[in-house]
Amino acid sequence: xxxxxxxxxxxxxRSPRNIAVAVTAAVAVGGLAWYIFRRPRLTExxxxxxxxxxxxxxxxxxxxxxxxxxxSEDPNRPQLIVYNYRIAGVAYEAAQDVSTLSxxxxxxxxxxxxxxxxxxxxxxxxxxxxxTWTGLRIGPxxxxxxxxxxxxx
Numbered sequence: 001x002x003x004x005x006x007x008x009x010x011x012x013x014r015s016p017r018n019i020a021v022a023v024t025a026a027v028a029v030g031g032l033a034w035y036i037f038r039r040p041r042l043t044e045x046x047x048x049x050x051x052x053x054x055x056x057x058x059x060x061x062x063x064x065x066x067x068x069x070x071x072s073e074d075p076n077r078p079q080l081i082v083y084n085y086r087i088a089g090v091a092y093e094a095a096q097d098v099s100t101l102s103x104x105x106x107x108x109x110x111x112x113x114x115x116x117x118x119x120x121x122x123x124x125x126x127x128x129x130x131x132t133w134t135g136l137r138i139g140p141x142x143x144x145x146x147x148x149x150x151x152x153x
Contacts, residue, residue, distance in 0.1 A: 045100070049131070056130035059117035062087055064128070064135075066110045075099075081108065081136075085116045087123045094126050104129050105136065112137035 012018055042050075064085030079102065084093045098105045115135030118126035128135045 048097075049100075051125070052127055052130035053132070055117045055119060055125070055127045056133040059127070060120050061115050061117055061135070064114050064116040066108065066114055066128075066136075067093070069105075069108045069110055079105070081105065081128055083114060083116065083128055085118070085126070087118065090123070092118075092124055092126065094124070096127055096129065098129055101129055101131070104131075104134055109137045 062085050064083050066081060066083050068080075068082040070080060078097045079099045080095045081098055082093070082095045084091060086092070114128055114137060116126050116128055117130075117133065117135065118124075
């Protein structure tokens, strides 16, 4: 019946249809493995930016307060904002690295309350500032701003 297939194989293995299915499955598994190992990986910065974007667009907002904001001008040192907040009677304390958001976090005021965006199903996943949203109260403008104009005197 099957003249080109070796006779020591069983009948199901000698069927051309089964051989074609086995070859197709092997090619599919090989292609999937190649895709998994060769696909481009997201960098840590891209993952963090996506997390901030997701929280800024769909996270819930609660009140919080800044515990510490040791912002430095040294570009080699991470700039952190340490804050706390409460959700459903549970206190959370978190820190956010804002090194890439330096324009949005200058003159941070630690004496005022802040708003925190968090993920409802994982309240520990939170932010206080993102590219499109900020829950920080910013301090007074820089000293080079001129407020010497008179208002109706």
